[in-house]
Amino acid sequence: MFTLVIGGSASGKSEFAENLILASPHMPRLYIATMEPFDEECRTRIARHRRMRAEKQFETIECYTSLSSLRLAGGGCVLLECLGNLAANELYSPAGAGTAEGALDAILSGVDVLLGQCEDLVVVSNETFTGGNRYAGETDDYLHLLADANRALARRADRVCEVVCGLPQFYKGAPV
Numbered sequence: 001m002f003t004l005v006i007g008g009s010a011s012g013k014s015e016f017a018e019n020l021i022l023a024s025p026h027m028p029r030l031y032i033a034t035m036e037p038f039d040e041e042c043r044t045r046i047a048r049h050r051r052m053r054a055e056k057q058f059e060t061i062e063c064y065t066s067l068s069s070l071r072l073a074g075g076g077c078v079l080l081e082c083l084g085n086l087a088a089n090e091l092y093s094p095a096g097a098g099t100a101e102g103a104l105d106a107i108l109s110g111v112d113v114l115l116g117q118c119e120d121l122v123v124v125s126n127e128t129f130t131g132g133n134r135y136a137g138e139t140d141d142y143l144h145l146l147a148d149a150n151r152a153l154a155r156r157a158d159r160v161c162e163v164v165c166g167l168p169q170f171y172k173g174a175p176v
Helices: 013-023 040-055 083-092 100-115 137-156
Strands: 002-007 029-033 058-062 077-081 120-126 159-164 167-172
Touching: 002 013, 002 137, 013 077, 013 120, 013 159, 029 040, 040 058, 077 083, 077 100, 083 100, 083 120, 083 137, 100 120, 100 137, 120 137
Parallel strands: 002 120, 002 159, 029 058, 029 077, 077 120
Antiparallel strands: 159 167
């Protein structure tokens, strides 16, 4: 089962996605984290998240770019968090694809590789498109990449859900 969960900042999307994985009977529970530890604040946040996930029996795998290179034990559940970080890393990180087209290809091929290695995949992404602002340059490039990735993954997903104020709204597939 492949589920795409989108939502705005602090919408409850991450908690909802974790609960989808916790409800699955498949083990192990793998958490693919995409936030690069650029500074002490990031490292502190990552450490806190790792502790919280460990309590829920998640094994954390850090993967900032090149998702398709991951080789998992097979079976189980995978939570990929978050597509917004992965898109930025693929677009801007020296280790990333470097172009919007290359970044999109890297993201989609990476998700395909994950789908071939697990029973359940939940991908968390950001909803950043309702603000009504137009951005220039690299910010607009990033937003277009994320929108393209969200649309492509929504087409592939069995379920697509947006979380607003902690409430899930399913656009595709049935609620759990």
